[in-house]
Amino acid sequence: MTILRVEGVSKAFQGLHALGDVAFEVDEGQILGIIGPNGAGKTTLFNAISGALKPDSGRIVLAGDDITGRPPHRIARAGLVRTFQLMRPFRSMTVLENVGVASMSHTSAHREVVAHASEVVERVGLGRWRDTSAAELPTAGLKRLELARALAMRPKVLLLDEVLAGLVPAERAPLLELLAALRDEDGLTMLFIEHIMAAVMRLSDQVLVLEQGRVLTLGAPEEVTRDPRVVEAYLGEEPSGAET
Numbered sequence: 001m002t003i004l005r006v007e008g009v010s011k012a013f014q015g016l017h018a019l020g021d022v023a024f025e026v027d028e029g030q031i032l033g034i035i036g037p038n039g040a041g042k043t044t045l046f047n048a049i050s051g052a053l054k055p056d057s058g059r060i061v062l063a064g065d066d067i068t069g070r071p072p073h074r075i076a077r078a079g080l081v082r083t084f085q086l087m088r089p090f091r092s093m094t095v096l097e098n099v100g101v102a103s104m105s106h107t108s109a110h111r112e113v114v115a116h117a118s119e120v121v122e123r124v125g126l127g128r129w130r131d132t133s134a135a136e137l138p139t140a141g142l143k144r145l146e147l148a149r150a151l152a153m154r155p156k157v158l159l160l161d162e163v164l165a166g167l168v169p170a171e172r173a174p175l176l177e178l179l180a181a182l183r184d185e186d187g188l189t190m191l192f193i194e195h196i197m198a199a200v201m202r203l204s205d206q207v208l209v210l211e212q213g214r215v216l217t218l219g220a221p222e223e224v225t226r227d228p229r230v231v232e233a234y235l236g237e238e239p240s241g242a243e244t
């Protein structure tokens with residue numbers, strides 16, 4: 001079943017077509033990897049879907065509900081939540097408190113907030129850090145905290161913006177496993193922008209390739225890597241971090 005439908009979305013900045021007629025669908029419980037060279041429009045696409053930017057034209061439909069142009073907090077409440085590459089937790093608060101703040105988007109009853117936040121903290125593998133202040137977390141822990149804060153908002157669809165950036169290969173593999181488990185065990189739908197091709201290939205059910213604001217191709221990872229246009233536009237660029 002389709003959970004997210006992007007219909008002919010376009011966005012221009014002073015005449016520059018950052019997105020041109022972008023259309024695709026994501027099925028519930030699937031992971032869509034989004035790749036493309038620098039400036040291809042990946043971040044603009046996330047901004048348009050999550051409400052940070054209003055598209056010039058086109059529609060974004062979440063679980064049958066037209067969310068186009070709604071403000072980000074309303075889109076998040078409708079079930080589409082985004083993580084940011086630049087993580088901004090409340091540094092003086094503990095891991096559990098940070099996640100609790102996000103849980104409050106759904107309930108204000110203290111006991112429920114703590115119970116739900118604790119569950120999410122465990123789910124992302126931060127159980128032993130729950131009472132540590134965010135400021136003391138290493139980068140890999142901060143990535144998990146960012147993920148936990150998003151999960152605490154009970155998303156139907158999660159947008160992940162370069163969640164692996166800044167991690168060494170040994171830290172990437174367990175995070176990838178966690179994302180796969182969130183799909184396979186919890187049925188979470190995810191869209192993720194990623195430059196590390198090996199991670200995209202391993203995790204994605206479908207890969208969307210953007211080039212100059214347009215969809216170059218959309219398909220299963222193995223089809224996409226065989227597409228000569230993709231090799232020329234992107235893979236030929238010597239993707240970084242292929243060792244994951």
Ligand SMILES: Nc1ncnc2c1ncn2[C@@H]1O[C@H](COP(=O)(O)OP(=O)(O)OP(=O)(O)O)[C@@H](O)[C@H]1O
Nearest residue numbers: 013016017018036037038039040041042043044045
């Ligand atoms: N607010 C803005 N004002 C003007 N131009 C913008 C704005 N945001 C993005 N652009 C332009 O739109 C195009 C797409 O940018 P975008 O950041 O979406 O690409 P990207 O694929 O995310 O790139 P990267 O991989 O470098 O993050 C670029 O040419 C960029 O300069």
